[in-house]
Amino acid sequence: MVYIMKTKVEVPMDNNTDGNKYVIDAQNIYKKIGKKDVLKGVNLLVNYGEIHVLAGHNGAGKTTFFRILIGLLRYDSGTLRVLGLDPYKSRQEVSKRLGYVPEDSSPYERLTGYENLKVYALIYSDGNEEIAERYVERGIKISGLKDKDLSRKAGEYSNGMKKRLLIARALMHSPKLVLLDEPTNGLDVFSAYNIRKLIKSMASSGTTFLISTHNMSEAEMLASKVSFIAHGLVIYTGSVKSAIEEFASVNLEEAFIKAVGERE
């Protein structure tokens, strides 16, 4: 009897990028909801390690685009790669390496903060208690919530605490890419400040962020790269500095207004 050992050929690969050039590579994405053309050919490239801010007015299509990026909505046409895969076809595979905090979402309010982390940790670890426990520990650190708060029901939390819990839950399994849809919307100045600080510190350890906002000063504070989205189209991508220079403006807000104005 001869056993043939099948050996895998190890291809040297950048560990951080899984061999992909971009974390997100979206070309010409169209999406209709009902009768409305919500996305009209969106192009977006997101590099590894960026804090990429998608800045745009309300109704520009940010949330719809995010939902397409995580595979919740189907896109009508275009090509899309998120972490090297088509998210609509490989939702589960992509989601293992992705964290997402929707604009309008809530933790399980009848569960404690700890239980909220534990449920998702068990999902991400595929039921492995040991790994789940590690994720929970990481989540607790990221959330900055005290033990006393973690044993309270999440329904009793302030908005800021809920958001921290959701972000911690989306980050505890060390995803490569994190999508935050309007993360500081509706938060008071302290909570918003803390969340931005958290994002920056996570990004410095190599996590890629795509963050949407309609608040241009927030975009200015966070972005290593910014994209303007207006009426279903990405109309500009570059650094904050180059955006301000390109549109001869004093700040990002003015640059955005001018960028949209040029289009119309």
Add this chain to the structure above:
Amino acid sequence: MKSKALIWKELLDLSRDKRTLAVMIIIPFIGLPAMALVTTGLSSTQTTTVYIEVLDNKSLYIAKFISSQVMELSKQYGLRVNVTISNGPPKSIYNILLVIPKGFYKNITYINGIGTLYLKSLVGSVQSSEVKSIIENVIGEVKESVVVNRVKILANKSGINATPYNVLNPISISSGYYLPSGSPAPVSQVKLSYTARLLEFSLFFVANPAIILMGDSVLGEKERKTIETLLATPASKTSIIIGKLSASVAIGLVTAIADSAGVILYLSMISPGSLKLTPGLIGVNLAVSALLVIMSAAIITPAILRSSSIRSAQSVSYLLMMVALGIYFSALFIDFQRLPYYVQGILMVIPFTQAALALQNFVLGQYVLMATNLVIMVGFILLGIFISIKSFNTERLILSK
């Protein structure tokens, strides 16, 4: 196993909703027996009034006989009756009027005569119809004694040796029950069969909680804004559905047992002595209930996944519950096996029918048919889960308003 994490979450979540759980378990368990107490209690306090107007002096003793017999029989049936005898018309409203006209005694004692009694009852009273039938029975007794006398006279005159009772009852009936297999069935079997029918009715209460819980579990995630993050995790559609089904079924089972206990308690209060429970029937009822809980949750899921809100899911759920009610209520009165084939065919494709048939077939000793019913229920469960997974559309779930 991602389903394990999801089941754990669902159970935690549902168990924290103490009020809903309490309502689901306690209302049928306490509510139905309480209803029995109230209805039996109330009906035993209401009094039926009877007025006997005697226009024939010689018939007074007949009126007194009827009065005392009616009082005694009514007492046995737990009815309150008040009888008034007088020789003039009533001065107020009575539930029942009995008039013994002039010449009545003469007519019934004459061998070829007919005495007429006038029996009238007030429209729209439930209890007076029961008392009226008691009065008719007592009159029947009077009639029999008159006939016996007439037979005696005729026998004497003709010199024939005849026993009046035999003359009046030339045919005697010896009745009994038998099983579909042909073997005779004891009376206990009849009680068992009756109990099974009532259990079939109680299946309606068994099916409900899981249906409601499943709707809340799926659309609650949407309304409480937790669904989008869940769908962005590696949890598969299958594990999400299995997680929710398992939790709804687990809690549905607990409430189902409480509910059927409540129904049995209720029925044994309103018709004591006519029920019989055996370990076999209890076992089969538990198995049928468990399958029914799972089946109800499984078949409502595709509809729930197409609903946009808890409220719209509830209206579909009510529709399904009405179907269940229709089946299980008619199970009280209808032998499904005796219906025309095309009606049976229609009923068979309604999943709920199988659960009722399983119980009917068990008490009739038709175990192969019973097993078939259970297997078909498993089939409906698998079909429900299959369609649910196929029709789980994240886009519809997220965007529908």
